[in-house]
Amino acid sequence: MLTQDASKSLRWQRTQYSPLTRKIDVFSAVGKFFFFLWWDNLFQNKSASVRRLRAQWLVKTMLDLGPTFIKIGQSLSTRADILPKEYVEELEKLQDRVPPFETTEAIAIIESELGNSLYSLYRDFQERPIAAASLGQVHKAQLQTGEEVVVKVQRPGLKSLFDLDVKVVKNVIRFCQKYFAWAKRYELDAIYYDFFKILYQEIDYVNEGKNADRFRENFKDYPEIIVPFVYWTYTTEKVITLEYLPGIKINDKVRLEACNINPKRINQIGVCCYLRQLLLDGFFQADPHPGNLAVSLNGGVIFYDFGMMAEVKSLTKDQMIKTFFAILRKDVDQVLNTLITIGLIEPMPDIMPVRRLVNFLLENFTDKPVDFYNFDEIKEELYVLFEQQPFRLPSQMIFILKSISTLDGIARELDPDYSLVTCAQPFVKSITVAQGRGRVVGELAKQTRDFIKYKLQQPSKSEILIRQLETKIEDGEIQFRVRSIENDRLLKRINLALKLLIYTCFSGFTFLSASVLLIGGFMKPAIVVCILSGLGFIFVLKSGFQLSVREKLDKIAEK
DSSP, X not given: OOOTXXXXXXXXXSSOOOHHHHXXXXXXXXXXXXXXXXXXXXXXXXXXXXXXXXXXXXXXXXXXXXXXXXXXXXXXXXXXXXSOHHHHHHHTHHHHBOOOOOHHHHHHHHHHHHTSOHHHHEXXXXXXXXXXXXXXXXXXXXXXXXXXXXXXXXXXXHHHHHHHHHHHHHHHHHHXXXXXXXXXXXXXXXXXXXXXXXXXXXXXXXXXXXXXXXXXXXXXXXXXXXXXXXXXXXXXXSEEEEEOOOOEETTOHHHHHHTTOOHHHHHHHXXXXXXXXXXXXXXXXXOOOTTTEEEOTXXXXXXXXXXXEEEOOHHHHHXXXXXXXXXXXXXXXXXXXXXXXXXXXXXXXXXXXXXXXXXXXXHHHSSSOOOXXXXXXXXXXXXXXXXXXXXXXXXXXXXXXXXXXXXXXXXXXXXXXXXXXXXXXXXXHHHHTOOOSSHHHHHHHHHHHHHHHHHHTXXXXXXXXXXHHXXXXXXXXXXXXXXXXXXXXXXXXXXXXXXXXXXXXXXXHHHHHHHHHXXXXXXXXXXXXXXXXXXXXXXXXXXXXXXXXXXXXXXXXXX
């Protein structure tokens, strides 16, 4: 289905859209949303109806801002484990219900790109699009030779919009780096460069066709992975013609079960497919949201979109192989070392909170689904991590993590008992018997053999408990951790309270001074002093808010 207001022209679809207007639109939207969240938190107004209202506003705003922000919303729509249900349900509307553009424009682009009239090219062409996405829309058609196809047409003026977004987003990043300390912890410039590099590649349909052919070649021996054929005679930079492959939306659990398709099997196919893409081929689809994936009636997974593809660098691939098998072995030290090498974790003077968090995740969630209530057991570590922020997002990893998190969201939607280890078993078995087809396969086979040895030589439960106790004693957790953290919290609260007191005194003193000057007839000095008083009052509010947040965090950690 398409949205009811499909015919309405969105702001980003207009031909006249200046850089200044674009900048104002983006900054205004971000500012409004954070103001809404702050306001709701201030008055504890977090009911389901309010969340639904905010989510609807967010979806409307993302649609109005266009493709760059729709892409962000599409990724978030699969994260039911971290977003409220109301946000997920509303953001799902961005997956395949983006308003289409006029069919007359689509036909004009097809005829201009392919150099012939529409019905000289296609025997039949459905004017109503079967799907509309942020970058283009899809029409079903039939070739003169009888094959059923889909024709994807790029939205008019898309490159011009991207040219605007490149400048606007760069300004947003510079603003954040200048005024927010957290922005300096992340490689925002590199992430920005890689993001727009892939977006520009995505609007080149010739490049998408080549990606599809390469992906199909990588999975030619896997009948459960289905890739549509590209008709190159009917393909240009703005038009691509593909084989028509209908299917069931991959996260539609009800329809899958109605067609006797096991959702757990679909999860297994999807996980093994992405493990091969990431660890073996080094070439993967970076945008696996439900609008780009479907399931055939015989249970195969259909990949539709190959515009947003990414490659894994050799060093990263080697480290990812080691990380994957270290997770399977629950080897905390190896996981930490490889994550630091990749750049996902920054080295810290006290790595213990991160180590305990990694150990907790490996012990609790590799063989069973995530239960977020269990995180109460490590609330002290989460508090420290919140303070120190040891994690970062290198540019080379952003699309890998985006793909994994999106796929993980789909998997948990299909199967509440989803387990990565269980789903990965067929991939691990296939690597075990793989013969030397290059360095990567050799490394995979080596790690697999080590994993099998680990499973065969696992210590008894009593030995595991003794080792855990030894580790805690060596790390000094039992002696020092709780008391030092409590003292640190108390000192920080005192510091914030002193700041609040100073700002309050300053604001009150300047306000009284302004009143005296005003009564004495000194208008201009009174205005200046009054402005200073207003600034002081702003700092009072800010310090009061920070102190309030600090006290709430401390109460949570002390429970």
